[in-house]
Amino acid sequence: MNKYARADIPSPCYVCDEAQLEQNLLLMQRVQQEAGVEIILALKGFSMWSTFGMIKQYLKGATSSGVWEARLAREEMGGDVHVFSPAYKPKDVDALVGLVNHISFNSLSQWNKFKSQVLASGVSPGLRINPENQEADTPLYDPCAPGSRLGILANDIENVDLSDIEGFHCHNLCECDSFAAMRTLEAIEAKFGQYLPQLKWLNLGGGHLMTKKGYDVEHLILTLQNFKAKYPNLHIVLEPGSAVAWQCGPLVCEVVDIVENEEKIAILDISATAHMPDVLEMPYRPVISDAGLPGEKAHTYKFGGNSCLAGDVIEQYSFDKPLEAGTRLIFEDMLHYTMVKTSFFNGVQHPAIGILRKNGDFEIVREFNYEDFKGRLS
Template identity: 70%
Template sequence: MTDLTQRNDIPSPCYVLEEEKLVRNLELMKRVQDSSGARIILALKGFSMWSSFDIIKPYLHGATASSVWEAKLAAEMGKEVHAYAPAYKASDIEQLKSLVNHLSFNSLTQWQRYKDSLPDVSLGLRINPEHQEAETPLYDPAAPGSRLGIRASQLEGVDLTGIDGFHCHNLCECDSFATERTLKAIEARFEKWLPQLKWLNLGGGHLMTRQGYDVDHLIATLKAFKTKYPHLDVILEPGSAVAWQTGPLIAEVVDVVDNEGPIAILDISATAHMPDVLEMPYRPTVRRAGMPGDKAYDVKLGGNSCLAGDVIDIYSFDEPLQPGDRVQFEDMMHYTMVKTTFFNGVEHPAIAILRTDGTLDIVRQFSYADFKARLS
């Protein structure tokens, strides 16, 4: 991981995408595609930094959208556009019909309502394999009572003429063995329908770019499935894996207060700029910091909103933090920028790309006008 805290050309706060690391991930995904025969598309819900589309476009087959607005953004990549949402309004379908190549419905009623409105789109159904792999309940689409996907029992006796594919998404930052188990669960419940399909979309959650992920096993798993069902176009749509470990959020200490220990107030907010810290919750990695007690000085890192719980965690440092010090939160590209808000009117982090030659492109800085435009 690159230490960017000493670069004076990076404003604070700022998300910094490191181009070299993004290309590294994309090269690995190209290897998976070339070796397995599966195709990979970018899930915009996890990473929708459109200023990086020119980097991504040569490697992936397109993008997948969870809404009309995401579909419009995906279309700007100039490649395939896939779509899925829990429910569509008629006005959504009217806009999507000229934007998307594939569209998956969450229910039979939605498909039956809109199938005749999409004559030029390859249509699919999202299935629920009733097989759980996600460790965090908030992100488990296959949990009992889930609103996402159609169970096999609901397809019995239904004429699926016009359905080209199934879409299954039940993983969340999982390994290749979870993919293998999921494919077995799909076969166990939905095998009778697979011969009549053209494609199978395995959704996201395939964290193939994480250190220690068994890429060879993933390739072997996908090849074995393709050998058994050679007529199926197998599609993966990761979001996290594309942008995994590709860049940090740079923040700055604004003040240090004391209440049962030092508390550093930063120029970022957990709730506004890294909400998964509070929602999952999880503890982000901070460069040059350790767990409480690992180093000489413990300090609580807090955000600058008025939310009492806008606290990241307690970290330890070699030296006490002082106003003006930079703090680098690692791995902040995926499922972070896409979830930010303008809560409290807190300054929104800029967005930059650190190019492979070492130059920095600040592609977006936010202003009061951006904050005002979100309101009325």
């Protein structure tokens, strides 16, 4: 029996597999030690802070996208806290300089606006650069696409005094391999190499999917070692989101009803738009345990979410046995960039959050109720 199909796991529920999470962290610890770099957790990809007690034993801190994430990182993770936002309001910077160690600016105008405040605070300032090296397969996640609002182009900092800038931040990857990381470093050298010897740090952002099966970890380590040998002055930081929680747990749900309209449609107690929005936005086809392609197995179904949105559907899967009300389904690998994007749209029941401990015990760490839904509105 699938280990996530057990009766003490409620439906719906996100389940974090503690043993698998630790395996991912051990691999990242190896990369840090052998490559001489720092890996921090990107909260935009995985913010399940009930796991931070384990994560901070292996990673060196966290990176945030604004005040709330920075505060969560400082309170629950500690260590080195970075922040990047496309733009900051004055009140944001007022709060951030008391929470973070590094702050990256998306434009020279923002840097000039807050320069004196940041320098006085002791927070290390950086600029987000755009190396114009496209690696992401999905346009929605490509920060280096033409016309991108993210990152400063090399032409824009020619003849600019960067003497007070201590680091560069570059993020252009999305679930990419080590060769994409190598090409990114080559692009950074080609476009911004003249500035690297004067900097203290280089943040290579996320998208380094080093915990995926088949990823060439040795090549990543060698690539980073070679780059550090050229620029021993640089403290190298990576901030993966997906890689930390990759394959660390599913979204467990169940069938509520079966309806038919030219095809069989199983109505679930979860919503794609509210609980798995990337399935519709990217879009992508999630893996369901023990399911096949349409027509591959004897019984084929489309899945409908429990919201009123007509397009709250996931296209067909097939199964060996007919589905019926109460049948459990397990959507695999649903922790990274999924829990962080959920909503209470339509007032549908939000999945619980639980941890399958290394010793085999299951623990519910959060359940959501009407007050949580009401509290988001006024």
